[in-house]
Amino acid sequence: MEYCIIICNSTQHMLNADKILKENSIKTELIPAPAEYGSVCSTAIKIxxxxxxxxxxLLKINSVSVKGIYPYKIRKLDGLLEIINKGLNRDIKAVLEKVEKGIELTEDDIVLLLSADGDENLSSIYKAADEMRKAVVGDVVDIRAAIEFSNICRKNCLYCGLRRDNLTVDRYRMDVNEIVETAKELKQMGIKTVILQSGEDPWYTEDKIIEIIRKIKKETNMRITLSIGERTEEEYQHFREAGANNFxxxxxxxxxxxxKNIHPDDDFDYRVKCSQWLRGNGYINGNGNIIGLPGQTARDIARDILFFKEMGIHMVGIGPFVPAAGTPLETYPHxxxxxxxKTVAVTRLVLxxxxxxxxxxxxxxxxxxxVKALMAGANTIMLISTPSKYRNRYRIYSNKNMxxxxxxxxxxxxxxRKLPPYINKEYIKEIV
Incomplete structure (x- = not known):
């Protein structure tokens, strides 16, 4: 079956278009917009x-501003098998042949790649992912910066050092002015996107978060990513209207x-619903998984990757489980x-x-x-930019690297790889 993608001239027009098409029984799928069509809207509508x-x-009648409607291009990697190891496993080679031809991978294909071992097999998978990364997003590594503004959390997740019942944590909250001043320092560095991250701290009400968003926008005009956990649909909408770009x-x-085992006071379906609300409000939608959780299998991870695809996720954070002191899993291996x-690489090949x-x-x-992740499909690095007096107190896991x-x-x-051109060259001179 052939598909097309619709690129609108703004996120609001994209959301309106998606609603209109659905109301007229046209099946739509929201996907990250291919880089070659520019950044007027980060999400495309696939039909x-x-x-x-x-x-x-329908879109013309309803005055939806459309940049263009384009054929949906199958992303092929012509010549891939000529540049990877010749001695790799036959089954893995067959899956990489599908990647080369632009054929979508099945759950079993993904499990096979995630279960691969041996230097030749792994290096071939990483090379394929690196070629895909180069083809779709290029060589520049995006650099973003996080301000961890509160380590207080109402949740009691078993793996997290910020969990409510961890009495070893020295708790803190940053006030609005501290957060804004830190963001202004990042702006001077040239950073374009600031990530506001915290535990699920109810002290930061909807109004407080909106105040922070608006002040950062006014002072810096930076893009803002929120990472503050589960909220209501209305709150997500209001944060977006205030100027938040990503979540x-x-x-x-x-x-x-x-x-359920690691989130004793969370509900899986509500978490999924939150992601759907975020997508519906036009956020650049971030998600991710933890590798090495108790009882996790390669098939679980494969299903994670397919979930990210189904949800039209724009950014996928993948990290190993790292034990945190004062938690029920503190003695569990990383x-x-x-x-x-492998998960980074396969996620690149699939998404x-x-x-x-x-x-x-x-x-x-x-x-x-x-470095290994950047050579296996990753294309972003997040700086830890929390003020030094708080930095060591934000311990979602122990021995956190700076x-x-x-x-x-x-x-x-x-x-x-290449540094992003927006980083202030004076800061690079100091490093070099």
Whole structure:
């Protein structure tokens, strides 16, 4: 079956278009917009090609501003098998042949890649993912920065060092002015996107979050990512209207039993509903999983990846489980770096045009793992930019590695990738 994608001239027009098409019984799928069509709207609407004429008329009648309607291109990697190892496993080769031809991978294909071992097999998977990354998002590594503004949390997740019942944590909250001033410092560095991250702290009401968003927008005009957990649909809508651009809310695992075990006071269906609300409000939607949770299998991870695809996720954060002191899982071993890297690579092969960070958790387990992730499909690094007096108190896991601009610069250089042009060159001179 052939498909087309509709690119609108704004997020609001995209949401309106999607609603109109659905109301007229046209099946739609929201997907990350291919990079070649620019950034006027980060989400494209995918429809069956035979519906194009009707869709075009409906959108024109309803005054929806459309940049264009284009054929949906199958992303192929011509010549892939010529540049990867010749001695790789036959079954893995067959899956990579599907990648080369642009054929969608099945759940069993994904499980096969995630279960691969041996240097030749792994290096071939990583090479394929790196080629896909290069084809869809290029060589520049996006650098973003996080302000961890509160380590107080109402939730009691078993794996998280910020959990409500962890009495070893020295709690803090940053006030609005501290947060805004820190964002202004990041603006001077050249950072374009600030991530506002916290535990689920009810002290930061809807009004307080809106005040923070508006002040950062007024003072810096930076893009804002929120990572503040589960809220109501109305709150997500109001944060978006106030100026928030992105939202990161990880599912952690799509295995309901594991989810229930590690989230004693969470509801899986509500978490999914939150992601749907975020998508419906036009956020650049971030999600992700933890690799190495108790009881997790390669098939669980495969289903995570397919969930991200189904949800039209734009950014996928993938990190190994890292134990945190004062939690029920503090003696549990950390997740496998190899499995995490395989997940990064396979996520790139399946989702293609998405942001995938080389996560801080990877750097905590293995100081070279961020470089390895960049060479296996990742294209983003998040700096830890919390003020120093709070930084060591934000311990979602123990022995958290510090990722600053120097760390990011060194990883990018070692991976043979390019710095983003927006970083202030004066800061690079200080590092070099």
């Amino acid at each position: 069956d090609a035979y519906n194009v004429d009707v869709a075009e008329k 990161l809310l990880k599912i952690e695992t799509t295995n309901r039993e594991i989810f 997740g496998s770096v190899d499995m995490t890297l 293609k045009n998405v942001f995938i960070p080389a996560t801080t958790a990877l750097a905590t387990v293995d100081k070279e793992a961020q 990722v600053d601009l120097k760390t990011a610069y060194m990883a990018i250089v070692k991976a043979g």
